[in-house]
Amino acid sequence: MAPMAVALILGWCLVAASRAQQLPPPSLSLHPSQGVSLGDTVTLRCHLPQPAAWVELYRYQNPTYIEQKDNVQDISEFSLTGIKQVDAVRYQCQYQGLEPVGTSQKSDPVELLVTDDRYPPPGISLSPKEHVEMGSNITIQCWNKKYGAAFLLHKDGHSAPIQHQEPDDGGTATFTLFGVTPADSGTYRCSYRIRGCCLLFSPLGDNVTLEVIPRPAPPGVNGGPSRKLVAAVSGACAAAIVIIIVLTASLLLVAQRRQMQSDLRPGDTSRSPEAVQFQVSPGDSEGLIYAQLQAVTPSTHPHGTSTTPEPPTIYAEVGMGGPR
Template sequence: MNVSFFFAVFLLFTDLGLPRPTIYLIPRKIIHKGITVNFSCVAMSPIQGFYLYKDGHKLKDLPVELHKTNATFSIPNVNCSHGGKYSCSYTLSYPFMSESSNEVELFVVESTFPRPTISPSPIMLVPPGGNATIQCESKKSSMRFYLQKSGDEMPQQFLETNGTVAKFHIMNANKSHTGEYSCRYSTKSGPFIVSKMSNLTRLAITDPHLPKPSISLIPNKIVMLTDRMRIECTANRSGNRFYLYKGIDKKQLQIVITDGDSVIFPINNLHKEDAGSFSCSYMNQSEFFTASETSDNVTLLVTDLSLPKPNISSENIMFVALESNISINCGWANLNGKYFLQKDDHVMSHHILEANETTFVIGNATLAHGGKYACSYSNTSQPFVISSRSKYVTIQITDPTLPKPGISLSPSGMTRLGSNINILCRAHDLNNTFHLNSTFYLYKIYNIENTGDEKDHRPQIMQPDNHTAEFSVSIVKEEQGGKYHCSYKPPSGPLMSEPSDSLTIFIVDPKLDRPTISMSGNTMTGENVTISCTVSRVKINFYLHKNGNPIPGLAMKTNFDMGQFSIINISLEHSGNYTCSYTVGDNLFVYSSPSEILQLLVSEEPDYTMANIIHCVIGALILLLLGCLMTLDFYSTNVYEVNPQQCSKEESMGGPTLSPALDADPDPAPPTNQE
């Protein structure tokens, strides 16, 4: 009987009421090549013969003995061509046949296919009624993925795909879904030619009635590469099997069975790959598919000393009033990752910033927020490997209801290197009520990035008998220059006062060469003047002082060994006495002695008084000189003679007439007496 005739007969006699047979596959439905497989076909009553079909096509028929209700078809030395769907039918009397049996699928394993992987592995914890996703991945493009539960002959689910990944979803999970799962895949060319089985993953249902475990890191702080770390998991019951998980997908790392109520998971010689987020759970030793809920997550951050330190808020201490906000800035150039805020070497889990943010804000500050803060960062490529921490900034919580103290320096003014000074801090309120027996604190404020060892900058503490604390500094050194604040804590409360105004100590180093000051330009109003300061040094900063004020006020533009300060559009207010000084290098609180005084006199109109005086004096001197010359010339060159022709006439008139005689004898003889 050919196949077409068989189908025709089958269609004609499907309503004969013959019971459908049942087919079984022995030994299993997924086999390796070379194995013999048996198909058993079973009918309800004695029949004459059985027929075996593959994918709807008859393969062989098998007559049976009378009164027999089953038959076995064998396929020895199975190969890939034998994979497919099989069914059977039977006949009571030719040509009448039963309907085909149920179908069984024969999958043949091709050992040359790469083994797929399943995740999460090796365990999934799902709450009752929750959803689970099992992912299967192959290394080659696939057509169909199969999900199989241990104990089931046939895969529970399959997914068609052209890619390398398939995700199987289990909805509204319950105890019937618990068990171990694996997956396989087949290619487009042969849907019944499958890969080897993947690794196993176990699906367990969590029991909300079991106490939730707790997890902690020992030591509970950020650790360095190659350090040792222990992770402790604790349950409120004994005799458990504990599981340690890592990451969001709860990748199982370790299992420890104990008769106690806690276990330690050790991690020795930490590497970058060991950092991450951890949690734990437990099961009763007799259970494998019912577990406790997982603990809260704990994050293990590993410090990589090769990463540069970030920058933090510029000053070493911040005074923050109670119930106000704390703002801490952290930054690093071109960061693509996250910032972490640390308090006393512990990362604050709720204070993590993305790279586009740089300010940590802690609202409604309490006394507990006081302490030492630092920050670090991680890159996106390794989110749990962080940089070394920044310098510390100290947050001091203050009581805004306490009066602000006053601070002063004795002696005042600039301090000579090697001298002795006192810094006075005084506390009283508006009613002049002194806060006796208070503890006073003197803080030096400095730029964090310009300082070295942080432990050298702890506050000085005093508890005087009166309202004033006197902090003495003997033999002043260069490093003691800078900005200071003071505050106090009354004996009646845990909070200290807000800080005083700042006091800056400027130090004069007499060993530094004294600079020279000079001026160029026009001192008339509206004109420009440039004051220059010079000294034979390099890497210096020049400052200009006015009218004897020792505190540097005006920074001069420095060019090697010269500083210049230009006054544009000069006015009368610029008149005064000027000096200059300088600092060397980055020490901005140690100055040279000031230069000589330069007097700047600004006038509104041109002043001709001096020029007029000079001109008058010169004119008078010239006139006097001319007069003297004329007088000398007159007396030295003119002589008078008596003309004899006129003598008698003159005598008769009463006297001689004098006339100059150019040729007269210069030494005439004296006259003689005649009768």
């Protein structure tokens, strides 16, 4: 009986553990996420994928939770007031689900970066110069030999540092921007993490400004790719217009020739009314002239060929001289 009870207990533990592993982890965010100085207040928000019986806030790799909130639906907020040096660490959160029951894994850690204005800002330089052509390699150096443990490169308009670098023996960190483009233009600054402490950083130092100039077009290239494209499109349109004009003229000429050929076909032409010729015979002794009017139809037959019989003779009395 005892072995069976032990087996049941072990099985229940395995089921509970598997359910706990199936719960999706929460996520943690900082507000504000940057520009936090000693003495400020920071809010940490734990975002839950489902309602929870409780939510706990932890320092990274510390098994003891800082604070717990009960009966949370979707977001649990934890406030840290009067930030001190010891607060500049990483944080995680965790929750216990209601359905299914189980404890989630901890969230990914977030870093609370705190600025201590008591430390001097780092120095900064840019080489080879502030105005460079596109594709050049740029070097930005930051230094503070006394306090600098690690350096961060910041660019105005970005919420997080764009690079971080360990310093050399002289306390200088070198950041290289390879093949710069116009998108790399902007203002850069440095800060450093204070040696021997947590996530405590110096204030931002002086700035350098980088301007990336597009490369000029090679000799003999007028206007670059965009103008070449415009010229090619214009040439194609002009050629298409010429082809359309030539085709239209050709079609009109063909139609005109067909019309002329149709008009010249035998039997298709309209014939004008037949001309009538009249022949008049000499008058008699009584002063009358009998005109013999003979209608003669012009012949279309060639000379020397047989024709149709002579048309009938028409006589008309024509008075000559005065009244009788």
